[in-house]
Amino acid sequence: MIILENLQKRYGTREALAGVSLHVRPGELFAYLGPNGAGKSTTIRILSGLARASGGKARLSGFDIESEPLAAKRQCGLVVQHVNVDNDLSLAENLDIHGRLFGMGAADRRQRAETLLATVDLADRRDQRVGTLSGGMKRRLMIARALMHRPRILFLDEPTAGLDAEVRRRLWGLIKTIQAEGTTIFLTTHYIEEAEFLANRVAFLDAGRLRALDTPHALMARIGEWALDRIVEGGIETEYFPDHDSARQAVARQTGSVNLRRVNLEDAFLRMTGKGVTP
Numbered sequence: 001m002i003i004l005e006n007l008q009k010r011y012g013t014r015e016a017l018a019g020v021s022l023h024v025r026p027g028e029l030f031a032y033l034g035p036n037g038a039g040k041s042t043t044i045r046i047l048s049g050l051a052r053a054s055g056g057k058a059r060l061s062g063f064d065i066e067s068e069p070l071a072a073k074r075q076c077g078l079v080v081q082h083v084n085v086d087n088d089l090s091l092a093e094n095l096d097i098h099g100r101l102f103g104m105g106a107a108d109r110r111q112r113a114e115t116l117l118a119t120v121d122l123a124d125r126r127d128q129r130v131g132t133l134s135g136g137m138k139r140r141l142m143i144a145r146a147l148m149h150r151p152r153i154l155f156l157d158e159p160t161a162g163l164d165a166e167v168r169r170r171l172w173g174l175i176k177t178i179q180a181e182g183t184t185i186f187l188t189t190h191y192i193e194e195a196e197f198l199a200n201r202v203a204f205l206d207a208g209r210l211r212a213l214d215t216p217h218a219l220m221a222r223i224g225e226w227a228l229d230r231i232v233e234g235g236i237e238t239e240y241f242p243d244h245d246s247a248r249q250a251v252a253r254q255t256g257s258v259n260l261r262r263v264n265l266e267d268a269f270l271r272m273t274g275k276g277v278t279p
């Protein structure tokens with residue numbers, strides 16, 4: 001469904017993507033994680049036709065982004081990081097303009113907008129000015145707009161950035177619903193627990209290179225099952241254990257204050273990239 005083969009991007013001498021290869025399966029929810037500047041947005045910009053690769057190949061539903069750019073573009077819907085809906089128009093008008101850009105007929109546009117506004121739970125606001133919506137509602141509207149032309153792939157570039165926990169969880173439900181309807185989803189996020197909760201598979205990107213790619217469960221299992229945090233000078237030191245017994249024995253040997261807990265995806269990320277993720 002999404003195929004990247006040795007995808008590269010250089011800005012002058014800066015290598016934003018140093019040859020990334022991966023396959024995203026049809027209907028999969030794929031999370032692309034990395035610290036600031038890893039190359040996540042650059043990948044999405046190239047795949048959605050907003051930037052050109054410096055090398056390598058990419059296909060969306062079988063269409064080559066370089067030699068069949070229009071067909072490739074029709075396969076994907078894009079929700080960018082910053083809010084870019086038109087505040088002066090109504091919700092329905094924002095969706096309608098997008099449908100026109102993709103050559104949809106008037107009746108189809110109307111019908112599709114109704115369906116999508118219901119999906120994102122904004123049907124009762126269809127004729128309101130977008131400027132009156134909250135940040136979370138605007139994000140939902142952006143998702144509806146990206147789906148207007150019935151793309152098979154949805155790119156979500158940090159869809160929940162800056163939203164509070166409750167609003168984020170509501171969006172997670174919406175993202176799951178869209179996947180259940182058959183759309184392939186490629187998501188970037190700074191919130192690792194978001195990827196752990198939502199994604200079928202996760203890729204760790206760092207400095208333009210893939211460090212790991214697997215299911216959240218398999219990535220976590222690579223480093224162990226239990227984690228022991230110890231406060232040390234200058235931060236927290238974490239040790240990983242394959243089972244509870246060995247972790248408990250280690251706790252018994254400690255003198256200071258410690259915290260024993262289950263391994264999470266952030267542990268795997270820190271271990272494999274040597275870096276944290278700063279929202």
Ligand SMILES: Nc1ncnc2c1ncn2[C@@H]1O[C@H](COP(=O)(O)OP(=O)(O)OP(=O)(O)O)[C@@H](O)[C@H]1O
Pocket residue numbers: 011014015016034035036037038039040041042043
């Ligand atoms: N238009 C540009 N001109 C020059 N350098 C750029 C440009 N866009 C991105 N870069 C550089 O390419 C690298 C990858 O940037 P990108 O925005 O893809 O990272 P990211 O993983 O999305 O980061 P963030 O999490 O901060 O959004 C960075 O070093 C960035 O400074």
